[in-house]
Amino acid sequence: MLNIGDVINLEMKDATADKFKCKVVEIKENQFYIDYxxxxxxxxxxxxxxxxxxxxxxxxxxxxxxxxDTVVAGRLKEKIPMIILSYPGDDKLVKIQRRExxxxxxxxxxxxxxxxxxxxxxxxxxxDISAGGTAIKLREGHKLEEGKEIIIWLSLPxxxxxxxxxxxxxxxxxxxxxxxxxxxxxxAKFIDLDEKSKQLLIKYCFEQQILIRRxxxxx
Numbered sequence: 633m634l635n636i637g638d639v640i641n642l643e644m645k646d647a648t649a650d651k652f653k654c655k656v657v658e659i660k661e662n663q664f665y666i667d668y669x670x671x672x673x674x675x676x677x678x679x680x681x682x683x684x685x686x687x688x689x690x691x692x693x694x695x696x697x698x699x700x701d702t703v704v705a706g707r708l709k710e711k712i713p714m715i716i717l718s719y720p721g722d723d724k725l726v727k728i729q730r731r732e733x734x735x736x737x738x739x740x741x742x743x744x745x746x747x748x749x750x751x752x753x754x755x756x757x758x759x760d761i762s763a764g765g766t767a768i769k770l771r772e773g774h775k776l777e778e779g780k781e782i783i784i785w786l787s788l789p790x791x792x793x794x795x796x797x798x799x800x801x802x803x804x805x806x807x808x809x810x811x812x813x814x815x816x817x818x819x820a821k822f823i824d825l826d827e828k829s830k831q832l833l834i835k836y837c838f839e840q841q842i843l844i845r846r847x848x849x850x851x
Contacts, residue, residue: 633692633722634664642669642702643687643835645792652678656690657714662721663705665714680704680715685792687835688717689728697728699838726841728834735762736840742768743785744776747801751775758786763833765802765821776804776818784820788836791843796836798829 636659642652652669659665669678680686684704691697705716728734737760745753752775759767766786768776776782786798801823808817825833 633698633725634659634690634719635693638690638692640666640669641689643689645685645687650678654715657712659719662719663716664719665708665716668713668715682706686717687838698725699728700725701842724845726838726845728838734834734837734841735760735764736837736844738840739769740789741787742766744768745783745785746775747781747783759817761786761833762837763822763825763830765805765819767808768804768818768820770807770816770818772816774816774818778804778806780804781823782820788832790836791839796832798832800825800829 634656636656638656640654640656642654644650651672653672654666654669657665657667669680670676671678682704686702686704687699688702689697689699700720702717702719705718708714708716739757739759740761741755742758743753743755756769756771759769761767766784768784770776781801781803784800784802786800788796788798790796802820803823805819805821808819810817
């Protein structure tokens with residue numbers, strides 16, 4: 633799956649969330665070697681400490697996007713200086729859909745506000761979420777209307793980084809009764825979501841996918 637010459641995008645999993653680009657120089661079993669990565673924001677060569685946890689992504693020959701977790705395992709200097717990263721294996725890669733954002737079942741805190749203060753703001757939680765929209769858990773007697781725009785605040789609790797907050801407009805598309813659960817589900821699509829918020833949502837959904845896979849592997 634991963635090939636020599638592939639361009640790798642790396643993202644720090646700490647609070648900085650710095651992003652880097654590099655190329656695969658060599659592949660050996662459960663590790664791969666890259667040239668020294670360049671910080672996308674500064675254009676400067678980055679120095680990564682051993683045991684640094686990163687989020688990696690690449691596009692294969694079929695133009696599919698894959699992501700995986702990796703850790704800096706060391707450095708090596710031969711013809712060129714290289715950094716050694718762990719590789720989980722082809723079966724551990726997560727494929728990212730280009731046309732559709734991956735939707736994850738997850739309950740995160742969400743605050744709902746009216747565009748023109750037509751109802752008192754209230755808090756609830758999501759049923760699922762993606763970079764394109766979310767499904768909101770509602771009680772009977774809610775004040776939302778189908779086709780109406782609202783303002784939402786989302787709280788994204790990352791595993792090894794501070795909580796990120798996203799504010800955006802959304803449109804309620806319909807209402808789905810969930811009788812056995814005792815609530816109503818309201819799917820909503822995001823409107824004018826900025827690129828930074830979109831990337832945070834993609835990152836959060838990917839992290840949740842990894843956690844789900846780990847839990848399934850334990851059974």
